Amino acid sequence: SQQGEEDPQALSIQEGENATMNCSYKTSINNLQWYRQNSGRGLVHLILIRSNEREKHSGRLRVTLDTSKKSSSLLITASRAADTASYFCATVPIAGTASKLTFGTGTRLQVTL
């Protein structure tokens, strides 16, 4: 698999349900970040988790990181129609925080009323 692969590729849920997206990566990282992209628009930074952190929360978002499995998950609780977007994980290599981001393939989330 490529560095930064998300699953599922697509997820459809109803408003109010929780959405869980997973990301796997191959090389050692300094940190992992999650971004959201509405169709045809820019990338919005959601949350950053460092390699020495295991879990982080921000509002309705919960991110976990398991460096032994080289995987991360993004949980969106009580989803809303406005959460409909593509979600990408992106890793920063262990070389440093200013290094390039390597993006995953993304999960397309559809939240229906």
Next chain:
Amino acid sequence: EPEVTQTPSHQVTQMGQEVILRCVPISNHLYFYWYRQILGQKVEFLVSFYNNEISEKSEIFDDQFSVERPDGSNFTLKIRSTKLEDSAMYFCASNQETQYFGPGTRLLVL
């Protein structure tokens, strides 16, 4: 809240023409980046820039591409002779641990 801006939002050009994509990074950031996203695909790194020079570039960033910081605020990506496969969304980003992305320029090469 400070943000990265990009111009133009859309650009249509003929194959073989030169294009310049412009970005204004967040003012106190020191690292700048260009990425691109071909329609339906993932975001790919092109180049990073620090202290007025390229710090890293990908295989995509060949001799047709160049970057410049012509003044204290702008950061540009030039594609010298565009090809059909250069059609993509181009994102600029600037960094202070977190990379903040601009809204992108959608480039269409005909």
